[in-house]
Amino acid sequence: MATRKITFREAINEAMRLEMRRDPTVILFGEDVAGGATLPHMEGENKEAWGGVLAVTQGLAPEFGRNRVLDTPISESAFIGAAVGAASTGLRPIAELMFVDFLGVCFDQIFNQGAKLRYMFGGKAQVPMVIRSMIGAGLRAAAQHSGCLYSIFAHIPGLKTVVPSTPYDAKGLLSSAIRDNDPVMFFEHKLLYDMEGEVPEDNYTIPLGVADVKREGDNTTIVTLGRMVHLSLEAAEKLAGDGIDVEVVDLRSISPIDEDAILKSVKKTHSLVVVDEDNPRCSLATDVVALVASEAFDYLDAPCKMITAPHTPVPFSPALEDVYIPSVDTIVSTVKSLRE
Amino acid sequence: MATRKITFREAINEAMRLEMRRDPTVILFGEDVAGGATLPHMEGENKEAWGGVLAVTQGLAPEFGRNRVLDTPISESAFIGAAVGAASTGLRPIAELMFVDFLGVCFDQIFNQGAKLRYMFGGKAQVPMVIRSMIGAGLRAAAQHSGCLYSIFAHIPGLKTVVPSTPYDAKGLLSSAIRDNDPVMFFEHKLLYDMEGEVPEDNYTIPLGVADVKREGDNTTIVTLGRMVHLSLEAAEKLAGDGIDVEVVDLRSISPIDEDAILKSVKKTHSLVVVDEDNPRCSLATDVVALVASEAFDYLDAPCKMITAPHTPVPFSPALEDVYIPSVDTIVSTVKSLRE
Amino acid sequence: MSLTSEKMIDVYETMVKIRMFEDKVAELFAEGKVPGFVHLYAGEEAIAAGVCIHLTERDYITSTHRGHGHCIAKGVNINSMMAEVYGKANGACKGKGGSMHIADVEKGMLGANGIVGAGGPLACGPGLMAKTLGTDQVTVCFFGDGAAEQGTMHEAMNLACCWTLPLVFVCENNGYAESTPCSYHCAAKNISDRAVAYDMPGVTVDGTDLFAIYETAEEAIDRARRGEGPSLIECRGFRYYGHFEGDAILYMTEEEKEHNRARDPIDNFKKRGLERRLLSEAQIAEVDTRVAAIIKEAVEFAEESAWPDSEEVFTDVYVNYP
Amino acid sequence: MSLTSEKMIDVYETMVKIRMFEDKVAELFAEGKVPGFVHLYAGEEAIAAGVCIHLTERDYITSTHRGHGHCIAKGVNINSMMAEVYGKANGACKGKGGSMHIADVEKGMLGANGIVGAGGPLACGPGLMAKTLGTDQVTVCFFGDGAAEQGTMHEAMNLACCWTLPLVFVCENNGYAESTPCSYHCAAKNISDRAVAYDMPGVTVDGTDLFAIYETAEEAIDRARRGEGPSLIECRGFRYYGHFEGDAILYMTEEEKEHNRARDPIDNFKKRGLERRLLSEAQIAEVDTRVAAIIKEAVEFAEESAWPDSEEVFTDVYVNYP
Numbered sequence A, B: 001m002a003t004r005k006i007t008f009r010e011a012i013n014e015a016m017r018l019e020m021r022r023d024p025t026v027i028l029f030g031e032d033v034a035g036g037a038t039l040p041h042m043e044g045e046n047k048e049a050w051g052g053v054l055a056v057t058q059g060l061a062p063e064f065g066r067n068r069v070l071d072t073p074i075s076e077s078a079f080i081g082a083a084v085g086a087a088s089t090g091l092r093p094i095a096e097l098m099f100v101d102f103l104g105v106c107f108d109q110i111f112n113q114g115a116k117l118r119y120m121f122g123g124k125a126q127v128p129m130v131i132r133s134m135i136g137a138g139l140r141a142a143a144q145h146s147g148c149l150y151s152i153f154a155h156i157p158g159l160k161t162v163v164p165s166t167p168y169d170a171k172g173l174l175s176s177a178i179r180d181n182d183p184v185m186f187f188e189h190k191l192l193y194d195m196e197g198e199v200p201e202d203n204y205t206i207p208l209g210v211a212d213v214k215r216e217g218d219n220t221t222i223v224t225l226g227r228m229v230h231l232s233l234e235a236a237e238k239l240a241g242d243g244i245d246v247e248v249v250d251l252r253s254i255s256p257i258d259e260d261a262i263l264k265s266v267k268k269t270h271s272l273v274v275v276d277e278d279n280p281r282c283s284l285a286t287d288v289v290a291l292v293a294s295e296a297f298d299y300l301d302a303p304c305k306m307i308t309a310p311h312t313p314v315p316f317s318p319a320l321e322d323v324y325i326p327s328v329d330t331i332v333s334t335v336k337s338l339r340e
Numbered sequence C, D: 001m002s003l004t005s006e007k008m009i010d011v012y013e014t015m016v017k018i019r020m021f022e023d024k025v026a027e028l029f030a031e032g033k034v035p036g037f038v039h040l041y042a043g044e045e046a047i048a049a050g051v052c053i054h055l056t057e058r059d060y061i062t063s064t065h066r067g068h069g070h071c072i073a074k075g076v077n078i079n080s081m082m083a084e085v086y087g088k089a090n091g092a093c094k095g096k097g098g099s100m101h102i103a104d105v106e107k108g109m110l111g112a113n114g115i116v117g118a119g120g121p122l123a124c125g126p127g128l129m130a131k132t133l134g135t136d137q138v139t140v141c142f143f144g145d146g147a148a149e150q151g152t153m154h155e156a157m158n159l160a161c162c163w164t165l166p167l168v169f170v171c172e173n174n175g176y177a178e179s180t181p182c183s184y185h186c187a188a189k190n191i192s193d194r195a196v197a198y199d200m201p202g203v204t205v206d207g208t209d210l211f212a213i214y215e216t217a218e219e220a221i222d223r224a225r226r227g228e229g230p231s232l233i234e235c236r237g238f239r240y241y242g243h244f245e246g247d248a249i250l251y252m253t254e255e256e257k258e259h260n261r262a263r264d265p266i267d268n269f270k271k272r273g274l275e276r277r278l279l280s281e282a283q284i285a286e287v288d289t290r291v292a293a294i295i296k297e298a299v300e301f302a303e304e305s306a307w308p309d310s311e312e313v314f315t316d317v318y319v320n321y322p
Ligand SMILES: Cc1ncc(C[n+]2csc(CCOP(=O)(O)OP(=O)(O)O)c2C)c(N)n1
Pocket: B031, B074, B076, B098, B102, B105, C039, C064, C065, C066, C114, C115, C116, C117, C143, C144, C145, C146, C147, C148, C174, C176, C177, C178, C243
């Protein structure tokens, strides 16, 4: 397949575009995803002013029309519920929840309806839908627009949860998510949108639930995901300079989670550091540590370590937010501390 | 203090009654907490038909009047938001979210408003409120009325989360929660309401964040909470018959969590089993294991074990729900397996 | 108007099925044979029957915690319903859902729902599906007076109107949300007044009057089918049983209960149907006998059905999960 | 009517403060001095000023993501606001909140809010407090046209009416929710029509007409203060800047933008105020000069303020957490 460098944003856009071309039952909706401007009052003017708040869906409304790319009122419960209802009656909706921090106004439709419908109906229904949403700190977007919160979704039976770290993974995982027959939460870290990477032009899929070893190494396993993959790789480079050869496992999807990949790596390296931007309590970080402490305990040579955001909301001030987010330095020093 | 046997339900009612007598700024509201029936159309008839769906608030409306005990429309976002707003302007509201499974329709007001307000305002506000809510499986109440979900609340910075297991603890912890200056989630397991226990007549408090060793032992630490405390104690009895002397640590509050008590016990017993009725992923169970695997690793003689509900919604059928809930037998066999 | 004698017998059968089903479940609950939270529809039969008579199997409905009536009116198999209420493997949901979650997507019944107001958003889904694919399917969203106060209902009605979806919102105002009277929880004079908030037609009808409901629903459903968008119908009635089984209904006066009994929707319908010669005493007797047998059989079916295998706890969470 | 020359100068000062503050922040953002999501209130000044003039410090308001105007009108210190927008330790929230969360509970300003529609439920809180404690404090809930579609606003309006709380709901209909026009996202003809859904007074006024807003708000606030319950006021206007800084406003036509400029609320007010001799050219000039100095000082204050100490990340999460 021919590849070229595109951004994470473009990769996501392309996955939707290609899947919508492939399957007429795939539709997309959310606040400003068409960009308001394709409405009659703008006839003859710029047709695509927005395409989502960070321009991820730009170009889709012109190509597929208002019938398949719909703006919504600010009514997340209604349109996520609509996605659940549409998915269980024949469509494959992609609903955009602008920021994951807005889950609080629509969580029932996700966790009590979308996630449970199949089970409650005794398997006699399916809910093939994707909810795309932005996560992550670093944009000075403060306490209500900077969370990760994916741990909450991984906690919920019936949901699948995906957190890609590269343009290549984003496109392949989103294609899989759209074709998947279960409800999938697909999280995009806002600081990754401008990141570039080689991506095939055609359609391809990456299976959900398969981790990717982004760097091989023998000394310590770093299990991580999303934007933290890049910080971990940066730390790994520095550690390599000190002769410490870490393995970086990018989970990519956290429900299902690739237990085998985690355990295999830890059995090789004998120690574990989890790097996770989410808050620390009852989180993905504790989940991975608990897995290892129960299933690979005998292989461990050192305490398991977790590097996470603190147990605080995300502060606004750049001076504080930079302290909030796990840093390359902390990763380096934590890995080193295991060898003392 | 004089004590007498009362039920878990009565203990909770009494805590509210005594705190409301003590402090005129404490008010209570939620669906049917006054019981609809104290309204004009029932003048002269039975004044207190309901007192909450499981009668926990019975008698409070007659004593304190409609001005301090208010029924609400089915509008959880509105009345929980009202609690946040009232708490930050001078009252100490107790809001009843009937079942925790309804968090999905009001989570924003809990996690983005109540929990973050103090932080976002730079410490220049406080939110002294309590949200009481029912948790737990066993009543054949099916997938949308039987969850635990407390792991989600423990994940959220800014919230405190309490899960009592006995009438005595329930009363003392609820009094503390009402007097606390932070937002507290207070969870009542519906299968415990009829449980009896010795409870002092007067007001007393139990500090939040202090675990209680419900049974001392040297062999294995069981960390547990809520209704699972009783199953764990039952298992402990059986294990004692086999010469295995387990220690049962009742967390009582999971945020703050009593890390010292957990670590102290594990350092003594050298092994850990967590018994938790919540779903397994990114949960309280993984949280406790991760704490131990990072902070008491060198004391562990065996893999940490978690006994939890499965990664499924709660099924309705008695034949299935009984399999869903962790059992005494599983606790016994898991503890035994550690000694093989 | 499309009201024929044939349809009226259909409607009568539906109402009697609901009534007998609910009376039987009340009995079974009292005997301890049926567990859990059980909310009975008796008293509100005219609503489900008068609305669903205008729907085909390809149309959809969303329902509430009080869903048995909707299921029956939408054609869900009675045996599988009863088995579900018991929690048996032969139940409509293999025993996994229970009374509060009975569903049959094949029949267009998208599930009873334990979350008040959740059906509004869900109903927009098949509405959007029909619009996207260009079919003429209509979706009816049943919701209670208490549900009218949930934010979800507001959002759903606004979204459905914005998108001109083929929906009908039917509010079953039985006067109470659990023990709380509608006069307390609802600030509107009429719930149907809220239609103005979405610029759609809104009307209040007598929820015990099958004929009124039949006519009003027909108009609204036709409108939706023509692609002209949603309507709101408020049906004022009552429930005979408590909020759920176990509730002694101490929040209603004896007077109120008597007043309700005098407005029985089935009696009311029989009387007027006979007067208008839409059905005969003989037909009524035939239906009554036949339905009694159906309910009896359903109980036997449920009693004889096996419990689900314990492995069933773990299945049906996902279509696939590696 | 209480409209005095003194009050009009107050109101004018508030409007000019808001305008100059916002123009300055836009500049600072363009220069890269201010980070994050910044939503400016310019164009809507008459609303915050015309409503808050009737409130005392003991009254409360809840606000939106577009909160600077509300803060200024409610008397929040300008220096501390500017420092907050910069993220400095001297900010109203010690730099932890930023533009989207500026608050001052002492002044009755319960916070800008990043969640659309969240202010409705919150506003019921001080309303309930006032009712419970028997004070005469009033709470005003500002919300946008986009927010009107959130379930929370429906719930809050119904609850406030059920409980007869001393509230006023002020909808700032600037015609857009981000890039989506109100004509698309709102099914109602007027947002004020929704008052019927809660049986409260509802009215639509010109959001650029200070005098109209002043009068309408006075009536509603008095009503609330007398314990007669909530009202809904819809103010129709526009915003001058993009949804947030960085938005090029490609979704508005040039025609529309011009039409807006011709309706400037401050020019409009000056013109009519002079005509009615409520204020003089000299007074206007004095206010303009004074406010320009205040804004200049605020920028200096913010620039000179220190960054918060890194330990501040961990504080203020709880009052106490063992
Ligand atoms: C979101 C939510 N809140 C509360 C409940 C508890 N609850 C179940 S039924 C009910 C009353 C519903 O009243 P209404 O909508 O009028 O329906 P009815 O029971 O009268 O048929 C309540 C409060 C719930 N199931 N879901």
